[in-house]
Amino acid sequence: MLSYIGKRILMFIPTLIIISFLIFFIIQLPPGDYVTSYVAAMAAEGEIFTAEQIADLRVQFGLDDPWFIQYFNWVKGIVTEGDFGYSFEYGRDVWDVIMDRLYLTLAVSFIILIFQYGVSLPIGIYCANHQYSAGDYVLSFFGFIGTATPNFLLAIIIMYYIYVKTGNVYLGLFSTEMLQNGMRWEYVPEFLGRCAIPLIVIGTSGTCGIIRTVRAQMLDEQARQYTLCARAKGCSEWTITYKYCLRAALNPVVSGLAGSLRTIFSGSTVSAIVMNLAIQGPVLLAALKSQDMYLAGTIVLIQAVLVLVGTLLSDIALAWLDPRIRFAERS
Amino acid sequence: MKKLISLALALLMVLSMIPASAEATYTEAPYWADKGLPPVAERLPLEPMVEDAAYLEIGTYGGELKRAADTGNWGNGKPIEEGLFRFKTDGTVEPNVAKKAEPNADYTVWTIYLREGMKWSDGVPFTAEDCVWFYNAVCLNKVDGKGVRDCHKDAETKNPAKVEKVDDYTFTVTFETPKYNFPADLTVDLKWHYAPKHIFEKMVQAVIDGDTETALAEGNAICGGSFVDVGKMGKELLYYFWNYPGVPTLNPYVLSTEAGKNNIKGEYYEYVRNPYYWKVDANGQQLPYIDKITGLTVSNVDQQLMLLLDGTVDFQTVAMEDIPTVLESKTKINIYQWGTTGWGDTGSQLHFNLNVDDANLKALFNNKDFRQGMSICVDREEVAGIYSGGWCLPGQAAPQIGALGYSEEWANQWIEYDVNKAKTLFEQAGLVMGSDNFYDFADGTDFVLNIVSVADNGAADTYKILEPYFRAAGIKCTFKDSDRGNIDNDLMANAVQCMLSPVTGIGDVSIALKPNAMIPGKATNVAWYGTMKKENATGDLLKLIELYEQLAKTGDAAARQDLELQMLKLHQENQWTLAYVQSDLQYWAVNDRIKNFPDGAVASDIYRDLGIAHCQCWFIKE
Numbered sequence: 005m006l007s008y009i010g011k012r013i014l015m016f017i018p019t020l021i022i023i024s025f026l027i028f029f030i031i032q033l034p035p036g037d038y039v040t041s042y043v044a045a046m047a048a049e050g051e052i053f054t055a056e057q058i059a060d061l062r063v064q065f066g067l068d069d070p071w072f073i074q075y076f077n078w079v080k081g082i083v084t085e086g087d088f089g090y091s092f093e094y095g096r097d098v099w100d101v102i103m104d105r106l107y108l109t110l111a112v113s114f115i116i117l118i119f120q121y122g123v124s125l126p127i128g129i130y131c132a133n134h135q136y137s138a139g140d141y142v143l144s145f146f147g148f149i150g151t152a153t154p155n156f157l158l159a160i161i162i163m164y165y166i167y168v169k170t171g172n173v174y175l176g177l178f179s180t181e182m183l184q185n186g187m188r189w190e191y192v193p194e195f196l197g198r199c200a201i202p203l204i205v206i207g208t209s210g211t212c213g214i215i216r217t218v219r220a221q222m223l224d225e226q227a228r229q230y231t232l233c234a235r236a237k238g239c240s241e242w243t244i245t246y247k248y249c250l251r252a253a254l255n256p257v258v259s260g261l262a263g264s265l266r267t268i269f270s271g272s273t274v275s276a277i278v279m280n281l282a283i284q285g286p287v288l289l290a291a292l293k294s295q296d297m298y299l300a301g302t303i304v305l306i307q308a309v310l311v312l313v314g315t316l317l318s319d320i321a322l323a324w325l326d327p328r329i330r331f332a333e334r335s
Numbered sequence: 336m337k338k339l340i341s342l343a344l345a346l347l348m349v350l351s352m353i354p355a356s357a358e359a360t361y362t363e364a365p366y367w368a369d370k371g372l373p374p375v376a377e378r379l380p381l382e383p384m385v386e387d388a389a390y391l392e393i394g395t396y397g398g399e400l401k402r403a404a405d406t407g408n409w410g411n412g413k414p415i416e417e418g419l420f421r422f423k424t425d426g427t428v429e430p431n432v433a434k435k436a437e438p439n440a441d442y443t444v445w446t447i448y449l450r451e452g453m454k455w456s457d458g459v460p461f462t463a464e465d466c467v468w469f470y471n472a473v474c475l476n477k478v479d480g481k482g483v484r485d486c487h488k489d490a491e492t493k494n495p496a497k498v499e500k501v502d503d504y505t506f507t508v509t510f511e512t513p514k515y516n517f518p519a520d521l522t523v524d525l526k527w528h529y530a531p532k533h534i535f536e537k538m539v540q541a542v543i544d545g546d547t548e549t550a551l552a553e554g555n556a557i558c559g560g561s562f563v564d565v566g567k568m569g570k571e572l573l574y575y576f577w578n579y580p581g582v583p584t585l586n587p588y589v590l591s592t593e594a595g596k597n598n599i600k601g602e603y604y605e606y607v608r609n610p611y612y613w614k615v616d617a618n619g620q621q622l623p624y625i626d627k628i629t630g631l632t633v634s635n636v637d638q639q640l641m642l643l644l645d646g647t648v649d650f651q652t653v654a655m656e657d658i659p660t661v662l663e664s665k666t667k668i669n670i671y672q673w674g675t676t677g678w679g680d681t682g683s684q685l686h687f688n689l690n691v692d693d694a695n696l697k698a699l700f701n702n703k704d705f706r707q708g709m710s711i712c713v714d715r716e717e718v719a720g721i722y723s724g725g726w727c728l729p730g731q732a733a734p735q736i737g738a739l740g741y742s743e744e745w746a747n748q749w750i751e752y753d754v755n756k757a758k759t760l761f762e763q764a765g766l767v768m769g770s771d772n773f774y775d776f777a778d779g780t781d782f783v784l785n786i787v788s789v790a791d792n793g794a795a796d797t798y799k800i801l802e803p804y805f806r807a808a809g810i811k812c813t814f815k816d817s818d819r820g821n822i823d824n825d826l827m828a829n830a831v832q833c834m835l836s837p838v839t840g841i842g843d844v845s846i847a848l849k850p851n852a853m854i855p856g857k858a859t860n861v862a863w864y865g866t867m868k869k870e871n872a873t874g875d876l877l878k879l880i881e882l883y884e885q886l887a888k889t890g891d892a893a894a895r896q897d898l899e900l901q902m903l904k905l906h907q908e909n910q911w912t913l914a915y916v917q918s919d920l921q922y923w924a925v926n927d928r929i930k931n932f933p934d935g936a937v938a939s940d941i942y943r944d945l946g947i948a949h950c951q952c953w954f955i956k957e
Contacts, residue, residue, distance in 0.1 A: 095571055167644070282601075
């Protein structure tokens with residue numbers, strides 16, 4: 005197992021080199037560069053640049069070099085100094101900019117992840133155990149809402165409903181008072197209320213997939229002979245469901261965790277913009293739009309690393325969870 | 336009796352020796368009570384500027400002004416900016432930070448007088464040294480990323496002016512040849528002309544010496560930042576200085592230095608009142624009235640509007656179609672109308688690149704008959720109805736009522752709808768009707784009008800309205816919109832043929848003060864003249880550039896206005912750009928609790944947009 009993990013980690017290196025190259029190449033593809041975006045943004049606010057000033061800016065940002073030289077310098081900085089470059093937009097190290105929003109992003113993403121699994125697993129199990137019952141239909145209906153409705157639209161509908169009912173617009177996780185005075189105990193109820201909107205909007209987007217997977221897998225496992233055997237030997241339904249069937253049914257759910265790591269790092273982008281959440285996703289979108297290439301490149305590169313690591317972790321977890329995989333590996 | 340007269344005379348003498356400023360009684364905001372500051376009279380200059388415009392009510396202190404924006408930068412800067420001089424809505428310039436400016440007899444030397452006793456927001460005296468050092472150290476060495484602005488360049492030789500200190504409150508600006516309109520030019524080009532030398536001297540010197548490490552250490556220490564690039568740092572701290580904590584200013588509000596409130600790219604930030612602000616109201620109350628401006632960062636204008644409706648935000652520009660929603664909200668909100676300066680609504684402006692590379696197109700676009708044909712082949716009544724839902728009237732690219740150069744004749748030039756006449760004009764311009772019912776060039780090649788625009792600015796919708804008219808008149812068109820950065824690139828590469836809803840629309844408050852959109856060669860992103868400069872201009876275009884150059888060498892006010900009118904006349908005669916719909920007004924939606932917000936002002940960059948509303952005079956009445 006250890007040599008398998010070692011080989012997988014070694015494979016990361018060429019994979020990441022190819023990914024980083026592709027990322028940089030694609031970010032460079034649109035015409036123009038950060039300077040054109042910057043000049044355009046400033047012109048929209050009334051500031052005019054001369055051609056000489058624009059040329060100076062290109063030299064200042066190193067954008068007068070060919071893109072492959074810029075790529076080489078970027079990778080060299082990462083490998084030799086752990087330097088991911090600096091964000092043109094923020095005028096700071098890329099890593100500092102990422103760290104600004106990382107903790108809130110992780111917190112929000114973990115809460116949503118827990119919500120998704122915490123809600124979906126029991127519903128999936130219940131629906132499998134009560135197939136075609138009224139409860140199965142009702143819970144499946146609610147599980148489908150998040151997937152059937154675009155997240156941003158659901159966010160707008162919920163915010164509109166709250167505005168009509170309360171006269172307040174709940175944008176962002178923190179109210180002006182919280183931002184002014186810091187978090188206090190008296191703000192906790194409002195904070196939880198504000199958390200509920202992204203939780204419902206983003207959380208429900210992933211529940212349907214998990215519910216249907218668990219339900220289908222559980223039904224599959226319940227029809228297998230080992231279940232029949234366990235039941236014949238007098239095992240309780242609880243033991244059959246949770247000790248045997250669920251364990252086997254979780255395989256596809258666990259392999260799906262690979263993608264979750266990437267999502268945890270960046271958070272949901274479009275929904276975060278609609279709900280004005282100060283998490284990583286909107287930063288990535290803004291960086292891509294303004295061609296702030298080192299910032300965008302670093303975020304996408306980290307996401308790629310997390311997908312690779314997530315896949316490895318999924319494989320390890322699957323092996324731990326399912327003895328058949330371990331035996332297959334040994335044989 | 337003699338004794339009494341002597342006593343009275345002595346008393347009179349003593350009274351006359353007391354400085355004028357001490358006679359005035361100044362009061363300060365309760366916010367400053369127990370803050371350990373010197374008395375307000377010592378914090379103000381000897382002659383504070385008095386804000387006493389007719390529309391202003393005497394206000395009361397306190398409260399916070401709440402705003403939200405998707406970007407800080409100029410949105411925060413313009414409302415609180417304090418230039419040496421400032422514009423009034425009537426287009427004239429008045430002293431502001433400077434007490435006055437005087438030219439010598441031949442206008443080669445301008446002497447600027449500052450207000451004695453004025454202080455930076457950190458309490459350090461503001462003197463002529465700050466103005467002179469800023470020019471000589473920062474501008475001449477381009478440490479602020481901008482360098483010497485046009486206002487400081489000689490009208491003929493283009494050499495930079497000399498700026499010298501006379502005494503603590505006086506400095507001179509010397510040109511080789513007369514500089515007739517320096518205060519106005521300065522107000523447009525540079526605005527402030529100062530920086531706190533006591534804060535930036537070491538950093539700027541290190542930049543000049545090429546000592547990057549010291550420069551970064553100094554700059555980052557000033558603002559608590561983490562800049563890694565000297566160029567970026569110089570521009571941010573010396574040009575966008577209001578965006579950084581720890582940088583003293585002369586503005587009514589300065590960015591808070593408190594963690595969690597001091598980052599304009601964060602979720603929330605605060606601008607707090609400047610204890611040494613140098614303006615008072617007519618009753619001697621030190622301004623500003625409102626204690627602080629709070630800022631929420633949001634993603635887009637729709638979120639700003641939502642926050643305005645629930646009272647989280649106090650003011651915001653709104654589109655005409657949103658006004659009913661605003662007025663129906665539970666929060667009481669007033670609408671203030673401001674004039675705009677565009678020549679016709681930007682969304683309906685059509686710019687032909689008169690300097691396009693293709694010879695056939697260049698000849699066609701420069702032909703007045705073609706432009707007239709393109710103008711009259713459109714039914715403006717119908718277009719205006721569809722385009723603006725009836726809010727805007729049909730119109731042409733011409734100055735608005737009240738602006739210099741306005742005439743009814745120009746406003747209605749080429750606005751009739753006559754397709755047959757348009758076709759005749761196209762043929763006079765050299766186009767030949769092809770077998771496909773679309774016009775071709777005389778040499779038989781296809782004529783296709785390739786129109787571009789910026790994505791997400793509504794141009795695609797406008798094109799859908801205009802294209803059927805063009806097609807009916809025999810003009811084959813294509814349309815492509817793309818990201819603004821790409822369009823800017825194409826403009827700089829002269830790769831744009833024709834643009835609808837251009838990056839920079841034609842028109843502004845004054846052709847003399849802000850010629851960018853109206854005089855070829857003045858900007859890099861104006862579609863109708865593209866990369867045209869004096870060297871490749873001919874005919875009336877060359878004449879236009881020459882008149883503008885002549886303006887810089889003309890001192891007499893009447894002669895200057897005559898030149899401006901001549902330039903505008905050339906625009907009228909040639910109608911180089913077309914518009915199909917008149918400009919809309921700008922609508923400010925302001926929470927009823929905010930008082931002293933002006934109605935009927937003019938939105939213009941040179942007036943500093945919201946800056947002309949003088950937010951230091953606003954106050955809150957719940």
